[in-house]
Amino acid sequence: xxxxxxxxxxxxxxxxxxxxxxxxxxxxxxxxxxxxxxxxxxxxxxxxxxxxxxxxxxxxxxxxxxxxxxxxxxxxxxxxxxxxxxxxxxxxxxxxxxxxxxxxxxxxxxxxxxxxxxxxxxxxxxxxxxxxxxxxxxxxxxxxxxxxxxxxxxxxxxxxxxxxxxxxxxxxxxxxxxxxxxxxxxxxxxxxxxxxxxxxxxxxxxxxxxxxxxxxxxxxxxxxxxxxxxxxxxxxxxxxxxxxxxxxxxxxxxxxxxxxxxxxxxxxxxxxxxxxxxxxxxxxxxxxxxxxxxxxxxxxxxxxxxxxxxxxxxxxxxxxxx
Amino acid sequence: xxxxxxxxxxxxxxxxxxxxxxxxxxxxxxxxxxxxxxxxxxxxxxxxxxxxxxxxxxxxxxxxxxxxxxxxxxxxxxxxxxxxxxxxxxxxxxxxxxxxxxxxxxxxxxxxxxxxxxxxxxxxxxxxxxxxxxxxxxxxxxxxxxxxxxxxxxxxxxxxxxxxxxxxxxxxxxxxxxxxxxxxxxxxxxxxxxxxxxxxxxxxxxxxxxxxxxxxxxxxxxxxxxxxxxxxxxxxxxxxxxxxxxxxxxxxxxxxxxxxxxxxxxxxxxxxxxxxxxxxxxxxxxxx
Numbered sequence: 003x004x005x006x007x008x009x010x011x012x013x014x015x016x017x018x019x020x021x022x023x024x025x026x027x028x029x030x031x032x033x034x035x036x037x038x039x040x041x042x043x044x045x046x047x048x049x050x051x052x053x054x055x056x057x058x059x060x061x062x063x064x065x066x067x068x069x070x071x072x073x074x075x076x077x078x079x080x081x082x083x084x085x086x087x088x089x090x091x092x093x094x095x096x097x098x099x100x101x102x103x104x105x106x107x108x109x110x111x112x113x114x115x116x117x118x119x120x121x122x123x124x125x126x127x128x129x130x131x132x133x134x135x136x137x138x139x140x141x142x143x144x145x146x147x148x149x150x151x152x153x154x155x156x157x158x159x160x161x162x163x164x165x166x167x168x169x170x171x172x173x174x175x176x177x178x179x180x181x182x183x184x185x186x187x188x189x190x191x192x193x194x195x196x197x198x199x200x201x202x203x204x205x206x207x208x209x210x211x212x213x214x215x216x217x218x219x220x221x222x223x224x225x226x227x228x229x230x231x232x233x234x235x236x237x238x239x240x241x242x243x244x245x246x247x248x249x250x251x252x253x254x255x256x257x258x259x260x261x262x263x264x265x266x267x268x269x270x271x272x273x274x275x276x277x278x279x280x281x282x283x284x285x286x287x288x289x290x291x292x293x294x295x296x297x298x299x300x301x302x303x304x305x306x307x308x309x310x311x312x313x314x315x316x317x318x319x320x321x322x323x324x
Numbered sequence: 325x326x327x328x329x330x331x332x333x334x335x336x337x338x339x340x341x342x343x344x345x346x347x348x349x350x351x352x353x354x355x356x357x358x359x360x361x362x363x364x365x366x367x368x369x370x371x372x373x374x375x376x377x378x379x380x381x382x383x384x385x386x387x388x389x390x391x392x393x394x395x396x397x398x399x400x401x402x403x404x405x406x407x408x409x410x411x412x413x414x415x416x417x418x419x420x421x422x423x424x425x426x427x428x429x430x431x432x433x434x435x436x437x438x439x440x441x442x443x444x445x446x447x448x449x450x451x452x453x454x455x456x457x458x459x460x461x462x463x464x465x466x467x468x469x470x471x472x473x474x475x476x477x478x479x480x481x482x483x484x485x486x487x488x489x490x491x492x493x494x495x496x497x498x499x500x501x502x503x504x505x506x507x508x509x510x511x512x513x514x515x516x517x518x519x520x521x522x523x524x525x526x527x528x529x530x531x532x533x534x535x536x537x538x539x540x541x542x543x544x545x546x547x548x549x550x551x552x553x554x555x556x557x558x559x560x561x562x563x564x565x566x567x568x569x570x571x572x573x574x575x576x577x578x579x580x581x582x583x584x585x586x587x588x589x590x591x592x593x594x595x596x597x598x599x600x601x602x603x604x605x606x607x608x609x610x611x612x
Contacts, residue, residue: 316464
């Protein structure tokens with residue numbers, strides 16, 4: 003697969019194009035240019051490392067939306083076995099922007115739920131660009147309940163620009179669907195491990211992300227509103243998205259330092275999209291660790307622990323009471 | 325434009341306009357729905373419902389609590405919790421400046437006021453959003469005060485009622501704000517566990533992060549007539565679907581038709597309605 007390069011990666015793209023060209027001529031060249039090629043490859047790697055060591059929050063937001071970034075189903079393929087997709091909310095329909103089903107994690111039963119984006123135009127439309135409608139959240143809720151009933155852990159994968167802001171979504175109670183999930187997740191009797199793999203878009207992300215551990219990929223984002231949305235409200239111009247991304251604190255590193263997430267999963271050089279298998283391996287290891295931390299707890303302990311975590315969110319000042 | 329205005333030099337015209345504006349603010353006001361000019365005291369005496377067309381004007385949090393709670397035995401919960409600026413947030417203005425301006429303007433320290441008291445002798449804890457404080461947005465303080473209110477209700481074995489009036493999560497507190505959705509809703513789940521009634525009254529407007537957290541998980545969900553209630557704002561929806569929205573979209577009446585709320589209650593009947601519902605849920609004799 004040919005890598006798609008983002009705007010700020012243009013120097014790398016040019017170098018890669020040159021390497022590609024040399025590789026092409028190498029076949030019918032009398033002179034050995036393999037040395038030159040490996041020299042350039044090393045240069046490209048160094049350049050990538052350099053560019054990625056200095057990414058701004060807005061650039062990270064772009065990496066998190068990279069068209070080749072691994073989506074939930076890619077992780078399902080690499081991390082889990084025996085995936086049995088389950089469909090529908092039993093009330094209205096099957097929302098393809100959220101997928102879910104039973105699977106095995108290290109041989110043990112589990113439930114996997116995640117936002118799903120599409121690769122090509124056709125699939126993007128089917129998946130509604132990863133923006134769920136109420137029936138998607140209600141399907142997720144049904145599957146969480148199912149997991150609870152059979153006492154199996156839940157893994158959720160977050161990757162959405164946000165819940166779909168459409169007429170039909172409002173008519174069918176988008177607010178209620180999201181709120182209900184928050185309500186139920188707070189007291190779910192089984193472990194729930196959340197990983198933000200791409201875009202963590204506001205309430206639409208949180209609706210499957212109230213977890214006992216919240217993991218974030220190095221170049222994923224998690225925010226109360228998209229940088230563009232924030233900029234258009236506060237600066238009255240979406241061109242200021244980069245400023246909004248900076249000030250809101252949407253990156254894994256910033257959120258970890260604020261104590262809002264538990265762990266960062268390091269991505270391969272140049273981002274997760276460069277090596278799906280490698281990132282899936284790292285995510286798997288992180289999930290194993292996270293699950294181990296909570297698997298010894300009774301359901302009461304688990305719920306209390308989750309409740310205490312939720313109650314600790316927030317930064318405020320407390321005046322002396324008189 | 326009158327002949328006098330035409331005669332006046334522009335400078336005087338401007339000052340004349342500003343004095344004209346300041347007059348109705350105190351004594352008179354115009355109903356935005358029926359355009360009737362109303363004597364402010366009349367409006368207030370009618371719980372800020374237009375006596376001509378029944379349009380429900382927005383009400384400040386403390387005024388709302390005064391309308392609802394018995395005068396005796398009220399006291400405030402969570403006022404010791406006041407805002408910080410955890411992200412050092414700055415857009416065209418600093419968040420701290422926005423906070424100071426809002427504090428100055430409203431006399432409140434943040435966008436939620438919680439009180440413990442009684443409604444016609446029935447004990448209850450009531451939380452009210454202050455829309456005039458940064459659009460009633462939910463940040464860390466709103467979340468914490470809400471939770472302290474819920475804890476008080478649990479301690480008192482009393483119902484918890486929340487009046488919402490909000491644009492949603494507070495952007496200036498970033499992900500801390502988003503987490504308040506999970507925090508408040510988890511607290512409400514504890515009320516459910518103890519079978520204590522949780523009632524939400526959705527007033528104009530109730531949007532975004534508040535709408536999509538505890539607002540619709542109330543045991544009974546009430547709305548005020550004409551209130552705008554929804555997840556996404558109408559402008560965002562219009563931009564996304566590139567369609568004009570139907571008349572009355574996201575209004576309380578629309579939600580009623582779609583089955584999203586239990587009832588629409590006129591503010592002037594709300595106190596009696598709440599008392600009736602609370603006494604039924606708690607299996608106590610009717611209160612008159």
